[in-house]
Amino acid sequence: EAGVAQSPRYKIIEKRQSVAFWCNPISGHATLYWYQQILGQGPKLLIQFQNNGVVDDSQLPKDRFSAERLKGVDSTLKIQPAKLEDSAVYLCASSSVGTGGSPLHFGNGTRLTVT
């Protein structure tokens, strides 16, 4: 089966600019996650979707971050405006029934550098 696809692989922007990341989960996976991983730290959940609905976005900085999954398939994560501390790898993951009952499948991530 095809894995979780993410693009772009790398992105360099200046602070206060905008950026968007795209994710296409494994076909049929209802649950989609966006994680932020700062260098040397474990991933931090930003938002979790179940189909096209948001299950958890409690750690999403909503003043600058937004995410959508309009048709319950692929998803975009946007940062506007970016700050230096947003430099991180943004990981998309999907699972078929949620992490209590099935493994997570991760994409290769988007490495964002904000200068």
Added chain:
Amino acid sequence: KNEVEQSPQNLTAQEGEFITINCSYSVGISALHWLQQHPGGGIVSLFMLSSGKKKHGRLIATINIQEKHSSLHITASHPRDSAVYICAGYSGGGADGLTFGKGTHLIIQP
């Protein structure tokens, strides 16, 4: 608050050695994921377990629910096993984002 603690933080071993990475977790976590992350690479799910033991090739994961402890073992380690190994706990409820440990940085020297 759900917590997951891993040890050791860093581990360097010689090729062929038996490797053990430990993970302790708090009350409320009902399933555990073991993940592997290579430098510059994405994360690969190795195991998801809520009881007993699972084996895949040279990798073995065990979990002791009473002691709230899980271990990841690598037999006949190889330099290609060098990576960061992360355990992550699932605590259930409506939102099932995982609580991640800080990872164990494993280096296998030839």
